[in-house]
Amino acid sequence: MAGLGDINVTTIDGAQHPLSHFLGKATLIVNVASKCGFTPQYKGLEALYRANRDKGLAVLGFPCDQFGHQEPGDEAEIKSFCSLNYDVTFPMFAKVEVNGPGAHPLFQALKQQAPGLLGSEGIKWNFTKFLLDAQGQVVDRFAPVTRPESLQATLDRLIG
Numbered sequence: 001m002a003g004l005g006d007i008n009v010t011t012i013d014g015a016q017h018p019l020s021h022f023l024g025k026a027t028l029i030v031n032v033a034s035k036c037g038f039t040p041q042y043k044g045l046e047a048l049y050r051a052n053r054d055k056g057l058a059v060l061g062f063p064c065d066q067f068g069h070q071e072p073g074d075e076a077e078i079k080s081f082c083s084l085n086y087d088v089t090f091p092m093f094a095k096v097e098v099n100g101p102g103a104h105p106l107f108q109a110l111k112q113q114a115p116g117l118l119g120s121e122g123i124k125w126n127f128t129k130f131l132l133d134a135q136g137q138v139v140d141r142f143a144p145v146t147r148p149e150s151l152q153a154t155l156d157r158l159i160g
Helices: 041-055 075-086 105-113 148-159
Strands: 008-010 016-018 026-032 057-063 129-132 138-142
Touching (some): 026 041, 026 105, 041 057, 041 075, 041 148, 057 075, 105 138, 129 148, 138 148
Parallel strands (some): 026 057
Antiparallel strands (some): 026 129
């Protein structure tokens, strides 16, 4: 399997890049949704990003509509929602699938590197978080209920 950095991703504005374009620092990858009970986590993700981006943290948001149709909008609507409601400045990407035969190669690789509870690879809901080191290796996986603010201690060990 190719490294995560070789996987192509599409920004919310339609630009294609290999993931390596966004790596080189600790990276938190999150499948997000605008109409989910966990949507307020955008605030915590943005605060985490702003507090740690100069120390070497990237946060990458990947909208997904596979859980309860909680991300029904197109990329323009998602971008507007995130900007107007949560002042999101971290990179956002085009809508992806995270499970099933149409799962984006990034999420296929993340799930293989960091299985969930009892070894399950499936992502259970929106706002599942994967933390990567600067070399693009998954160091931890966090459940949707894990609040972004609670990741600071883990980040401190990773970005010092």
